[in-house]
Amino acid sequence: xxxxxxxxxxxxxxxxxxxxxxxxxxxxxxxxxxxxxxxxxxxxxxxxxxxxxxxxxxxxxxxxxxxxxxxxxxxxxxxxxxxxxxxxxxxxxxxxxxxxxxxxxxxxxxxxxxxxxxxxxxxxxxxxxxxxxxxxxxxxxxxxxxxxxxxxxxxxxxxxxxxxxxxxxxxxxxxxxxxxxxxxxxxxxxxxxxxxxxxxxxxxxxxxxxxxxxxxxxxxxxxxxxxxxxxxxxxxxxxxxxxxxxxxxxxxxxxxxxxxxxxxxxxxxxxxxxxxxxxxxxxxxxxxxxxxxxxxxxxxxxxxxxxxxxxxxxxxxxxxxxxxxxxxxxxxxxxxxxxxxxxxxxxxxxxxxxxxxxxxxxxxxxxxxxxxxxxx
Amino acid sequence: xxxxxxxxxxxxxxxxxxxxxxxxxxxxxxxxxxxxxxxxxxxxxxxxxxxxxxxxxxxxxxxxxxxxxxxxxxxxxxxxxxxxxxxxxxxxxxxxxxxxxxxxxxxxxxxxxxxxxxxxxxxxxxxxxxxxxxxxxxxxxxxxxxxxxxxxxxxxxxxxxxxxxxxxxxxxxxxxxxxxxxxxxxxxxxxxxxxxxxxxxxxxxxxxxxxxxxxxxxxxxxxxxxxxxxxxxxxxxxxxxxxxxxxxxxxxxxxxxxxxxxxxxxxxxxxxxxxxxxxxxxxxxxxxxxxxxxxxxxxxxxxxxxxxxxxxxxxxxxxxxxxxxxxxxxxxxxxxxxxxxxxxxxxxxxxxxxxxxxxxxxxxxxxxxxxxxxxxxxxxxxxxxxxxxxxxxxxxxxxxx
Numbered sequence: 118x119x120x121x122x123x124x125x126x127x128x129x130x131x132x133x134x135x136x137x138x139x140x141x142x143x144x145x146x147x148x149x150x151x152x153x154x155x156x157x158x159x160x161x162x163x164x165x166x167x168x169x170x171x172x173x174x175x176x177x178x179x180x181x182x183x184x185x186x187x188x189x190x191x192x193x194x195x196x197x198x199x200x201x202x203x204x205x206x207x208x209x210x211x212x213x214x215x216x217x218x219x220x221x222x223x224x225x226x227x228x229x230x231x232x233x234x235x236x237x238x239x240x241x242x243x244x245x246x247x248x249x250x251x252x253x254x255x256x257x258x259x260x261x262x263x264x265x266x267x268x269x270x271x272x273x274x275x276x277x278x279x280x281x282x283x284x285x286x287x288x289x290x291x292x293x294x295x296x297x298x299x300x301x302x303x304x305x306x307x308x309x310x311x312x313x314x315x316x317x318x319x320x321x322x323x324x325x326x327x328x329x330x331x332x333x334x335x336x337x338x339x340x341x342x343x344x345x346x347x348x349x350x351x352x353x354x355x356x357x358x359x360x361x362x363x364x365x366x367x368x369x370x371x372x373x374x375x376x377x378x379x380x381x382x383x384x385x386x387x388x389x390x391x392x393x394x395x396x397x398x399x400x401x402x403x404x405x406x407x408x409x410x411x412x413x414x415x416x417x418x419x420x421x422x423x424x425x426x427x428x429x430x431x432x433x434x435x436x437x438x439x440x441x442x443x444x445x446x447x448x449x450x451x452x453x454x455x456x457x458x459x460x461x462x463x464x465x466x467x468x469x470x471x472x473x474x475x476x477x478x479x480x481x482x483x484x485x486x487x488x489x490x491x492x493x
Numbered sequence: 494x495x496x497x498x499x500x501x502x503x504x505x506x507x508x509x510x511x512x513x514x515x516x517x518x519x520x521x522x523x524x525x526x527x528x529x530x531x532x533x534x535x536x537x538x539x540x541x542x543x544x545x546x547x548x549x550x551x552x553x554x555x556x557x558x559x560x561x562x563x564x565x566x567x568x569x570x571x572x573x574x575x576x577x578x579x580x581x582x583x584x585x586x587x588x589x590x591x592x593x594x595x596x597x598x599x600x601x602x603x604x605x606x607x608x609x610x611x612x613x614x615x616x617x618x619x620x621x622x623x624x625x626x627x628x629x630x631x632x633x634x635x636x637x638x639x640x641x642x643x644x645x646x647x648x649x650x651x652x653x654x655x656x657x658x659x660x661x662x663x664x665x666x667x668x669x670x671x672x673x674x675x676x677x678x679x680x681x682x683x684x685x686x687x688x689x690x691x692x693x694x695x696x697x698x699x700x701x702x703x704x705x706x707x708x709x710x711x712x713x714x715x716x717x718x719x720x721x722x723x724x725x726x727x728x729x730x731x732x733x734x735x736x737x738x739x740x741x742x743x744x745x746x747x748x749x750x751x752x753x754x755x756x757x758x759x760x761x762x763x764x765x766x767x768x769x770x771x772x773x774x775x776x777x778x779x780x781x782x783x784x785x786x787x788x789x790x791x792x793x794x795x796x797x798x799x800x801x802x803x804x805x806x807x808x809x810x811x812x813x814x815x816x817x818x819x820x821x822x823x824x825x826x827x828x829x830x831x832x833x834x835x836x837x838x839x840x841x842x843x844x845x846x847x848x849x850x851x852x853x854x855x856x857x858x859x860x861x862x863x864x865x866x867x868x869x870x871x872x873x874x875x876x877x878x879x880x881x882x883x884x885x886x887x888x889x890x891x892x893x894x
Binding site for chain 1: 765768779782785786788789790792793794796797800801803804807809810813814817818821824825878881882884885886888889890891892893894
């Protein structure tokens with residue numbers, strides 16, 4: 118059979134190549150499994166000194182224009198950083214901060230951009246408060262509200278899954294204002310006492326919080342651009358899914374290797390269990406899912422934001438990554454047998470990550486449904 | 494020769510025009526979708542003429558050496574031609590066992606005399622080639638092939654049988670895996686590889702009726718057939734090595750093929766188009782949410798497959814397991830075609846029960862036929878299950894059973 122190349126290609130830049138290599142080494146070194154596990158019970162859930170090293174490497178500014186202190190590349194380059202993080206189960210406020218920066222670039226006022234983007238480049242954590250208790254992935258489905266009163270905005274309602282909220286210097290909060298979606302930039306100092314409630318997240322490497330907005334007042338210039346904010350929400354949704362796909366893709370690589378190590382060394386009935394076809398063929402299916410994921414992912418990274426094709430590509434990447442990691446980690450638990458049922462087996466870490474990833478801006482069926490609308 | 498993007502674009506335009514002007518009209522009879530389906534003399538003659546015409550235009554074997562009849566040009570030009578053939582929906586190039594399996598093998602491992610004798614006529618379709626690997630009792634376990642080749646003076650004497658011989662009744666030559674030493678240390682070392690003539694006393698081909706009801710393969714019987722001793726490729730005992738190399742060409746895991754489209758793959762879009770026309774509960778079937786999910790999965794898999802072909806050449810994205818994509822292409826491509834045809838059949842509702850020959854069968858029963866024929870690729874060239882063993886062992890490093 119012939120290897121016929123299509124006309125549309127994967128754009129993989131020299132910068133992506135370098136970042137992929139640097140991040141792979143960085144995460145391998147800074148996020149050994151013992152470190153990952155020691156952070157599970159840590160209140161912060163990440164190591165602040167490593168976060169500062171990342172800032173010094175310029176990672177938070179990769180997709181921020183040079184005028185704000187960034188390197189002016191795109192989210193495609195950020196993908197090359199996030200995939201290795203996912204592989205090493207390395208967690209930090211990187212994704213939420215990067216997405217907050219993208220939200221500011223897409224919809225922030227000039228003064229908001231000038232105030233926050235340079236700080237992000239230097240290591241300030243920002244976070245997004247978009248989800249609500251109804252669990253709908255439609256970011257325009259809002260019950261939290263803002264009321265304009267005496268030149269101030271009075272917020273009420275509850276936001277969910279706000280990552281690393283206590284470390285964030287500011288939150289970007291979605292609310293309904295006069296019946297339309299709006300984004301509000303909330304300085305952390307303005308949050309009332311007790312506004313942050315730590316959530317028990319299935320993925321113990323994550324730190325997420327409910328944010329109770331009741332009683333919160335911010336100046337009206339805290340609003341992001343007052344025009345139609347729906348396109349900005351849509352852009353955040355797409356960017357979030359691209360980075361989520363990258364993180365999940367890395368997870369597949371990690372759990373695949375973890376399971377293979379076991380199948381290549383564990384013996385039963387005097388045979389290495391990896392020699393049994395029911396396991397071997399399943400691992401091959403997982404590998405093929407991983408390869409498909411990476412093809413979709415780096416294609417999506419190369420055409421992010423370009424046109425409708427960019428959206429199709431990243432939804433395919435997220436759908437494939439999400440489903441493949443869930444399957445790979447589910448089988449990893451099973452193939453480790455009795456050990457797989459224990460907390461000590463790392464398979465559960467990846468399975469929990471897969472659930473978190475699916476919950477994050479849409480699971481595989483959700484994206485396939487969107488793809489149906491785009492393609493059929 | 495360094496080609497600029499402009500050079501490539503100019504060449505593509507030239508090729509596109511040529512195929513536009515030269516692609517034959519519908520001949521009025523059903524043409525095969527794959528090279529394995531050539532089942533009538535009418536189909537055979539039509540496709541042989543088409544291959545000759547493409548070769549004479551300079552669009553086949555473009556990257557093969559000039560001294561043996563090739564074009565001596567960069568591979569990328571041949572790839573462009575093959576892409577344009579797909580775009581123009583031309584008939585397929587039928588002598589693929591010669592062009593894409595035996596040819597690259599002969600160029601890589603053959604003697605000067607063998608290259609001079611065989612390569613040009615493979616390109617012109619003057620000599621049709623077939624493959625004698627599988628036997629009635631040895632399919633997946635190819636290393637256990639039992640057809641005997643005994644040296645007798647300047648000849649080998651062949652006895653036994655080969656099966657699933659595509660183009661068996663049209664072929665002038667066969668790439669043949671035979672047992673020259675039944676007493677070898679192991680089954681593999683007893684094998685040798687031959688470029689065997691087919692028009693020899695004692696070789697007989699019998700057509701096999703396929704599951705579709707059509708013909709397209711033969712069983713080949715060898716009864717004291719004598720072939721010249723210099724038909725051997727390499728030396729005695731090197732048969733397994735040659736067979737494995739042939740399979741890497743066959744599965745597309747190594748380059749060097751003459752090119753030309755050998756299988757007309759159905760695209761998912763064709764099924765999507767059908768889903769917009771057929772009805773469910775009085776509405777277009779494409780509105781059904783379950784079907785939509787199925788179609789999107791197929792579109793994703795099709796896209797991943799074509800992207801995989803691109804990524805396979807990109808070292809930084811491919812360094813961890815460089816064999817993963819090349820070794821999985823045949824498995825993924827053939828399984829996708831089977832699933833796609835399956836969905837296309839079911840999509841027809843009550844009419845899925847029509848078969849080719851019925852005047853009401855959708856597209857003359859194309860999808861029913863494609864579904865059944867799809868198994869030729871999921872079984873032939875190493876079944877999908879064997880492919881998974883190979884990938885599990887060679888790519889993932891899992892132990893053999």
